[in-house]
Amino acid sequence: MQAKNLSGGQELLCVNVDKVYDWVVNEASFDINIVDEDLPEGLDCDDFDPAEVTCTVTPEDVDILTREDRTFIIDGIETTLQLVNIRKNFTVTLTIPTTTNGDEEVELDFSRCEQVVLCAPAGTEIDVTYTDSDCFVCTFDCDPGDTDTDPTFDASINVNLCQSIQSTFPVTVELVTEFCEPRDILPTPCPSPVRPPQCPVVFPNNGNGNGGE
Known part of the structure; x- marks a missing residue:
């Protein structure tokens, strides 16, 4: 049941909020190339199948590097907007399923930069949030090394x-x-008592082979 507003309860309120000057939603896709990264300690190339290596990506803090005024012609009107340079930081975790030690993980920190045009004059805050994040391992090549070097890997993500x-x-x-x-409290009536099912075949036995309740 939907509760009604209090009659005559109107009031003039001053509320602190964030005004949205501009808002865009887009998709960013890019590759990460990893070269000569060490395998977890004690792990050799023969301990896992490179085709089974998977990854997850975790976005971290976003840095707003600079913003510059730029003039654009939009619908025939000259408009000043801002070209914003953004650095996005995130962690990629590689999961390596091994035949001996279960899953081994390698965490790698990366940064990527991009530009976006916004109405974002000086004094405004720029907020970047992620509605979804995903990654996949395109290639994974393991180098077993030799007696003087530890095993390493190259990967493209x-x-x-x-x-x-x-x-x-x-x-x-x-x-x-x-x-x-x-809102009103939802009705939650108590259930009626329920008698458990009987087992008259086995108990009690009245001597004639037929059970009773």
């Missing part, structure tokens, strides 16, 4: 990120609102 980028600024807005009541 494709990363896909679905990202939301907003420029915002804190503002105080004035709203006429009504206070709400909490």
Whole structure:
């Protein structure tokens, strides 16, 4: 049941919110090339199948490097927007399933930069959030090394990120609102007692081979 607003409960409120100056949603896809990375200690190339190596990507902090005013003609109108340079940091975790020690993991930190055009004048904050992140191992080549070197690997990883980028600024807005009541408690009637099923064939036995309840 939906609760009704309190009658006559309107009030003029000042609320602190973030005004969204601009907002874009896009997809970023790029490759990561790993060269001569050490295998986990004690692991050899013969201990796993390179085709079974998988990866996960974990986005980390985002750095806003610079923003520059640029003039654009949009629908015939000259408009000043900002070219924003963004550095995205993330961790790629390679999972190596071995035949002896279970799964071994290798964590690698990477950064990638990109540019985006926004209405993001000086003073606005730029927020980057990820709605989805994924990766897959394109190639994985293991080098067993020799008596003087440890085993290493080369890998090519494709990363896909679905990202939301907003420029915002804190503002105080004035709203006429009504206070709400909490919803009604949902009815939860107690169930009736239920008698367990009987076993008259085995108990009690009345002597004639037929059970009774």
